Amino acid sequence: MPELSARNILIAMLLLAGFAGAGAGLVALVQEGTEARIAENRMQVNRNRIAELTGDLAYANDPVHDTTDLSHELLGGNHLPAWFARDRDDAVMGIVFSAVAPDGYSGNIHLLVGVDRNGELLGVRVSSHRETPGLGDAIEAERSSWIHAFDGRSLGDPPPDQWAVRRDGGVFDQFTGATITPRAVVRAVRRTLEYFDEHRDDLLSATPEDEASLVEPVPTPDTDEEQP
Template sequence: MSNKYSAMRTSLRTAAIMIIFTVVFTAVMAFTYDTTRPAIEASVQEEQMRLINEVLPPDSYDNDLLADVITVAGAQALGPDDVKRVWRARKSGEPVAMILEAAAGDGYAGRIAFIVALRGDGTVIGVRVTNHKETPGLGDYIDPKKDRNKKQPWISQFEGVRWSEVDRAKWAVRKDGGTFDFHTGATISARAMTGAIARAVAFGVERADALFSAESGSKL
């Protein structure tokens, strides 16, 4: 009985120690999360604004862009992912531009994520790739940071293009009878991006009223 009692007492002591450890560890993790969360959120917002500023001049709007955002679910025109964000830019309360989150699912190495800024008249202000796995030194020129032509990166050719001024069939690379340039030997990446940009721009133009009138924070 003595050995049995001793074993039970040891088991209870071990269980108690584990419970205490779990409680203390959880409390420490919760404290660490609460302490670091503001810095993490600030860092995320700073990165979002850095990307946004690359495609939309800060002096072109006066609203809080990160607060004036909605999400769009199940819009295949914006790519294969389920939910995308749309930031709305306004000046003196009037809509001036939107930034759409989109993706091409048919890049050479798979998904290519990007954002495109679009004026109210359907003019592309800028496009930036935000994530991709295209072949280094070959298809990654779609990202201006990787494009060797720093003076006029491939992605910059979309700037200033108005949706209504280019026939829908011409929103393609020249190899496919379209308007836009590509790099010889690396057509797939450019083709995927050009098609995805066309679909995103068409979605923004066709749904502009609904996108701008939706309540901030809502999901369409």
């Protein structure tokens, strides 16, 4: 076998480096394009769900572009977007909150929670989750009607001690073989209503120009519970 010269070794190394660089660049380009499409698709889904949740309100603005970030333990996280539906005088008619249920069976459950100015639920939708297919995914409006049980509810309907699944003495159904998932959603919706109730004046007086966020430290939750 002929010996490789230093010049040939250098050329081979440069070729390999070139191929590696080109491959990495191609992967980065594809990833960037894919992430942009995923983000746009997610935003389009949110637009549709926001329109669903505010559909009964005679608002005059575009809630998708009337948004701010909120951070609070009751909402389950930091920098969560909220969207405002307003009348022609810019008075807030309803708000769609982003909320996180940190105690789902397979991790965080991300919700959109619509609340009118009186504290009544316009509805709830799941924006993302990793719950078990065929069990926990019944929280999706496309899978079952369970999520519609929140429509029209408020902190006083049902009473606070009945804001739970039936297994825990509440009024909301659980799923056969999957209690943790609906329990997590019920808790998150109740906490969102509590947040609205505590911050009602600030939220209803917010103008489209407001940039301030209501920020409080959000501790890391304990999610060691097992699905019964």
